[in-house]
Amino acid sequence: MAGGFSVSGYGPERGSWSKLFARDAVTRRLDWPLLLAAVALSLVGSALVYSATRNRTELVGDDPYSYLFKHILNIGIGLALMAGTIWLGHRTLRTAVPILYGLSVFLVLLVLTPLGATINGAHAWINIGGLSLQPSEFVKITIILGMAMLLAARVDAGDRDHPDHRTVVQALGLAFVPIMVTMLMPDLGSVMVMAVIVLGVLLASGASNRWVLGLLGTGAAGAVAVWQLGLLDDYQIARFAAFANPALDPAGVGYNTNQARIAIGSGGLTGSGLGNGSQTTGQFVPEQQTDFIFTVAGEELGFLGAGLILVLLGVVLWRACRIARETSELYGTIVAAGIIAWFAFQAFENVGMTLGIMPVAGLPLPFVSYGGTSMFAVWIAIGLLQSIRVQRPMSA
Amino acid sequence: MTNIPETGRTPRVRIRLVIIQVLVFSLLLTLGGRLWYLQVRNGEEYADEANGNHVQRVVDPAVRGSILDATGVPLADNQTRLVVSASRTELMKMKDDGDAVLTRLAGVLGMTPKEVGDKVRLCDAKTPQPCWNGSPYQPIPITDEATPRQALQIRERAEEFPGISAEPTAVRRYAAPGGAQTSQVLGYLSPVTDAEIQAAKDTASPYLRSDSVGRSGLERTYDKDLRGKAGVTAYEVDKLGRVMGKTQSDPGRPGSNVVTSIDARVQRVAEYELNEAMKTARLETDKITGRKYEADSGAVVVMESKTGRVVSMASQPDYDPNAWVGGISGKDYAKLTTKKSNYPLLNRAIQGQAPPGSIFKVVSASAAVRGGHPFDGKYNCSSSYSLGNRSFANFESKGYGPITLGRALEVSCNTVFYALGHSEWKRDGGNQPKKSPSDWFYKTARDFGLGKETGVDLPNEVTGRIPDRQWKKDFWKANKDVWCKQGKKDGDYAEKIAFENCLEGNRLKAGDSVNYAIGQGDVLVTPIQMATIYSAISNGGTLYDPTVGKAVISPDGKQVEEIKPKSHGKLPVDAKTVADLNKALAGVATNGTAAWRFGGWPQDKIPMHAKTGTAQVYGKQTTGWLATYTDDYTIVMTISQGGTGSGSAGPAVRKIYDAIYGLDAKGQQNLKKALLPKPQSALPKIQGDGSIDAPEVKPYDPQKEEPPAEQELAAGLAAQAPGRRD
Numbered sequence A: 001m002a003g004g005f006s007v008s009g010y011g012p013e014r015g016s017w018s019k020l021f022a023r024d025a026v027t028r029r030l031d032w033p034l035l036l037a038a039v040a041l042s043l044v045g046s047a048l049v050y051s052a053t054r055n056r057t058e059l060v061g062d063d064p065y066s067y068l069f070k071h072i073l074n075i076g077i078g079l080a081l082m083a084g085t086i087w088l089g090h091r092t093l094r095t096a097v098p099i100l101y102g103l104s105v106f107l108v109l110l111v112l113t114p115l116g117a118t119i120n121g122a123h124a125w126i127n128i129g130g131l132s133l134q135p136s137e138f139v140k141i142t143i144i145l146g147m148a149m150l151l152a153a154r155v156d157a158g159d160r161d162h163p164d165h166r167t168v169v170q171a172l173g174l175a176f177v178p179i180m181v182t183m184l185m186p187d188l189g190s191v192m193v194m195a196v197i198v199l200g201v202l203l204a205s206g207a208s209n210r211w212v213l214g215l216l217g218t219g220a221a222g223a224v225a226v227w228q229l230g231l232l233d234d235y236q237i238a239r240f241a242a243f244a245n246p247a248l249d250p251a252g253v254g255y256n257t258n259q260a261r262i263a264i265g266s267g268g269l270t271g272s273g274l275g276n277g278s279q280t281t282g283q284f285v286p287e288q289q290t291d292f293i294f295t296v297a298g299e300e301l302g303f304l305g306a307g308l309i310l311v312l313l314g315v316v317l318w319r320a321c322r323i324a325r326e327t328s329e330l331y332g333t334i335v336a337a338g339i340i341a342w343f344a345f346q347a348f349e350n351v352g353m354t355l356g357i358m359p360v361a362g363l364p365l366p367f368v369s370y371g372g373t374s375m376f377a378v379w380i381a382i383g384l385l386q387s388i389r390v391q392r393p394m395s396a
Numbered sequence B: 001m002t003n004i005p006e007t008g009r010t011p012r013v014r015i016r017l018v019i020i021q022v023l024v025f026s027l028l029l030t031l032g033g034r035l036w037y038l039q040v041r042n043g044e045e046y047a048d049e050a051n052g053n054h055v056q057r058v059v060d061p062a063v064r065g066s067i068l069d070a071t072g073v074p075l076a077d078n079q080t081r082l083v084v085s086a087s088r089t090e091l092m093k094m095k096d097d098g099d100a101v102l103t104r105l106a107g108v109l110g111m112t113p114k115e116v117g118d119k120v121r122l123c124d125a126k127t128p129q130p131c132w133n134g135s136p137y138q139p140i141p142i143t144d145e146a147t148p149r150q151a152l153q154i155r156e157r158a159e160e161f162p163g164i165s166a167e168p169t170a171v172r173r174y175a176a177p178g179g180a181q182t183s184q185v186l187g188y189l190s191p192v193t194d195a196e197i198q199a200a201k202d203t204a205s206p207y208l209r210s211d212s213v214g215r216s217g218l219e220r221t222y223d224k225d226l227r228g229k230a231g232v233t234a235y236e237v238d239k240l241g242r243v244m245g246k247t248q249s250d251p252g253r254p255g256s257n258v259v260t261s262i263d264a265r266v267q268r269v270a271e272y273e274l275n276e277a278m279k280t281a282r283l284e285t286d287k288i289t290g291r292k293y294e295a296d297s298g299a300v301v302v303m304e305s306k307t308g309r310v311v312s313m314a315s316q317p318d319y320d321p322n323a324w325v326g327g328i329s330g331k332d333y334a335k336l337t338t339k340k341s342n343y344p345l346l347n348r349a350i351q352g353q354a355p356p357g358s359i360f361k362v363v364s365a366s367a368a369v370r371g372g373h374p375f376d377g378k379y380n381c382s383s384s385y386s387l388g389n390r391s392f393a394n395f396e397s398k399g400y401g402p403i404t405l406g407r408a409l410e411v412s413c414n415t416v417f418y419a420l421g422h423s424e425w426k427r428d429g430g431n432q433p434k435k436s437p438s439d440w441f442y443k444t445a446r447d448f449g450l451g452k453e454t455g456v457d458l459p460n461e462v463t464g465r466i467p468d469r470q471w472k473k474d475f476w477k478a479n480k481d482v483w484c485k486q487g488k489k490d491g492d493y494a495e496k497i498a499f500e501n502c503l504e505g506n507r508l509k510a511g512d513s514v515n516y517a518i519g520q521g522d523v524l525v526t527p528i529q530m531a532t533i534y535s536a537i538s539n540g541g542t543l544y545d546p547t548v549g550k551a552v553i554s555p556d557g558k559q560v561e562e563i564k565p566k567s568h569g570k571l572p573v574d575a576k577t578v579a580d581l582n583k584a585l586a587g588v589a590t591n592g593t594a595a596w597r598f599g600g601w602p603q604d605k606i607p608m609h610a611k612t613g614t615a616q617v618y619g620k621q622t623t624g625w626l627a628t629y630t631d632d633y634t635i636v637m638t639i640s641q642g643g644t645g646s647g648s649a650g651p652a653v654r655k656i657y658d659a660i661y662g663l664d665a666k667g668q669q670n671l672k673k674a675l676l677p678k679p680q681s682a683l684p685k686i687q688g689d690g691s692i693d694a695p696e697v698k699p700y701d702p703q704k705e706e707p708p709a710e711q712e713l714a715a716g717l718a719a720q721a722p723g724r725r726d
Helices: A032-053 A066-088 A090-111 A135-156 A165-184 A188-205 A209-228 A234-244 A255-267 A293-326 A330-355 A372-390 B011-041 B043-054 B088-092 B099-109 B113-120 B148-156 B194-200 B217-221 B223-227 B264-281 B330-337 B357-370 B405-410 B414-427 B440-447 B469-486 B493-504 B510-517 B527-539 B575-591 B645-661 B702-720
Strands: A116-119 A122-128 A131-133 B055-060 B074-086 B140-143 B164-174 B189-191 B212-214 B231-237 B243-250 B257-260 B297-304 B310-316 B379-381 B384-387 B390-393 B401-403 B542-544 B549-553 B560-562 B567-570 B609-615 B623-629 B633-640
Touching: A032 A066, A032 A293, A032 A372, A066 A090, A066 A372, A090 A122, A090 A135, A090 A165, A090 A330, A090 A372, A122 A135, A131 A372, A135 A165, A135 A188, A135 A330, A135 A372, A165 A188, A165 A209, A188 A209, A188 A330, A188 B011, A255 A293, A255 A330, A255 B011, A255 B043, A293 A330, A293 A372, A293 B011, A330 A372, A330 B011, B011 B043, B074 B088, B074 B099, B074 B148, B099 B113, B099 B140, B099 B148, B113 B140, B148 B164, B212 B217, B212 B223, B217 B223, B264 B297, B264 B310, B264 B633, B264 B645, B264 B702, B297 B527, B297 B645, B357 B405, B357 B414, B357 B440, B357 B527, B357 B575, B357 B609, B357 B623, B357 B645, B379 B405, B379 B414, B384 B414, B384 B510, B390 B414, B390 B510, B405 B414, B405 B575, B414 B440, B414 B510, B440 B510, B469 B493, B527 B542, B527 B575, B527 B609, B527 B623, B527 B633, B575 B609, B609 B645, B623 B645, B633 B645
Parallel strands: none
Antiparallel strands: A116 A122, A122 A131, B055 B231, B074 B140, B074 B164, B189 B212, B231 B243, B257 B549, B297 B310, B297 B633, B379 B401, B384 B390, B542 B567, B549 B560, B609 B623, B623 B633
16 A cells, blocks of 8 residues: 555654645544544543632632643643654554663652652652652553563564463563552552553453463452551551441541532532532532542533543543454554553543442543643553554555 | 454454453443432432532521510610620631630630630530530620620731621610519510421521520510511532632511500509509508518509500519520529519419409499399398308498499498399209309309400410309319318318318309309409400490500511500490499599598599409408509509508509609699600601600609608508408
């Protein structure tokens, strides 16, 4: 095919920018439903962030728009990162995986140094200049890329149908290091997401069922061990207790979930209208611009608005599944599957905790929540998905 | 999309991808289902909970209306006190929960920081009093006795006292203009109970914990009018209790003023003279018991004869209603409710009942006429009346021979009425009563309004008692067990009576009807009932419901709701009989048992009518009654255990008339001195700003008239010695 991309090339050819909008150009081959759904989620998120922060003077000071502006700026950076990722292409990134992986693990380790910062009990941030970063967000990407590189290498080369045990062990080892560091922070939410990513990646790689089942068993055993050995902090135990019994201490531990559920429930079918939610303007729900952003949607936009967010997430995941299915390389499939596992679980956990069907964990809602690092990470992930689609080999 | 390439992927991976996709969409569906459940199915429940979360109601109590006398003088109004309060929500926003502010405040108010801190803490199971029992969004009063200097300090240094306010606040005051306390008529307020708060919680006018409710007297009858409606502002608050905005507000309205027909000046005279009469009676010796008269209680009613409006009403013993303001102390409450104090909370004008004695004879005379005995017929006034082996004596066993009913009233001849009562009893079948006896004496008493409430606009009026056949039966049923246990045929007096009652207490006997005919025995009346009856004789026969309230006027004076006189019937006799009674009662004042108390009265200008009464109460000294009226006013006074009616109450009643009409002891009228020569008909004017044009009430100064009064009293006492009849 006489497209702008060579079949074997690892990057865009020179002059591709001039053909950006030509027939068979990148723009033509992008997965537009995926992009539009992600953009739509970001825009809805902007409105919700504004509604949740405009009168929280302790956050925004005198400028009710300050969080909105920062959020839109983050989206802009995210879009740029996506474009950059597409431009580089996931195959180029494949060669850079060792470096990216090393960098991300280094950043995660930095959190444990005095540069690290604690927010809401999770010691998961590093402050550089005025900027706070959450390296575990990037680790999610590098785990996906790193594991995919290892697991797909021999299959894509045509040596084997499925990754061998040795490769699987190597891949698990690669994921194990940053997961352990993240657990030490402790950032339990991210650990859960990473574990699910590992599971998704293994599933898609075609690793034998024994590995998949073994991993599930290990996960369960690990959870029990963590609980029994008292590795959890008090606040984490309290969150689980409140989840098990929501009526428990509504002014204390159960407060967040209780108020979150009141906010969502009071929205009814159509909601109170953006900016009119009494639970939101009254600031009854904590962390409403980040982890509990879905409650703003529930209260102010109602079932229709909150349902729309779920539908848009569904579109993103549907397109991602399609991309995973249609690419010819196992590498692309595994990367897409890792992203699917990440988005799906993180969205489920985030929305689920506001609805009272999951315990509280500090995770942002992809594209919607306020927060720079997570916004950058999910847009890079979109860039990867688009790249997989764009660079789909046109012939076998 | 057209050219989907071979992926070259193994079936295992393809199946795994399907599994992932299924899992992903199940998760999303789970979320969607749960969202629907919370928002659509249970949405309303959560909406209610959200409302409860963020709306706080702040209630602004309405200023209670005043109770005014007929000329606009406030009998009960509000006094402004400086109340220092703290806003808890403001204090809680501070880093130290307002400790520093409260400590500074304690310094200014001269209290300890602990005292102040205790006042603003919220009551709960673990917190003992003192603590704040009301809404935490309501300003919490710390003191209501701040001096202007303290208030000024707080307000001038507002930046040092954030959340603290020093505001003038209305507190109830019973002003006692000119010394007229009007205690029992005004009544009192006491704090609202938990049950009342609960009951009114969801109504338009909820109570505050700090609210007081009218418990007695006018404060109770007109509580709704006086109370007004509290303003309610619903604030939307955030999680920290910070106010974000008003959602709705109901401005409420201040309480209306109640104008009464009480004239503070006459009230003062009535209170003073009643008390004086009782003090004087206590100096006299009762010839029957040989002790000084107890004069333990008394009451007087001054009523407009033509309308039933109460011009004054006094009851002794009385008390200062200000004791209730700001919550009555335990000591004061005990004082007001013990036997030793003889229950000053009772308004004996409507709640005191006693046998009427001879002032009942107007009822008996009317009953006789209804029974067919002509008013002008001749009835033998013998010195005694025999009934079987018992003899009922006339007063001091004096006989007047055959006289008319009118004359019998004038001289208060008992035997005439004994005979009439007895003959009616016999006509109704005596000991074997007819199936439907006429019972004129009992029926007439009921038709005069006795045995039931007059309908006065004061709470807890008592009915008195007409001891008719039905009552005898009921009373016997209730008591026969005790009587039959106690009764002894040959016991002492009480035991004999009990024995007799046990056997035939259910039947109306000759002795009962004879005693009853002169207002003795089991019959009980209240002063207000007798005032109603004598007013009716004065006004030609209309029995009015006595009223104290005359109008309810809005605080700005614009809406006036008059309380019109209502009647509960006519006297059950024809106009001629009313005229006959009227004439006879004038005779009592000029030529009968009350004449010695009305010497020099200008009868041609202001015709005086009177009837005296002295009732025997078993085990006690006699109760004196004096019922009097002119064309405009009816005055009934009674003094328990004070001797004869004319003797104990005579001078006091006359002095009240003297003050009303401006008469001196010789009967010379000086209209300038007259307090109320004609009943007050116009209502006082209340200005738009709530101010009232009211005359100043000068204290009643009986000293000026004392020399002649004392002479007269001395003369009266001297004249009484030979024995005056009632």
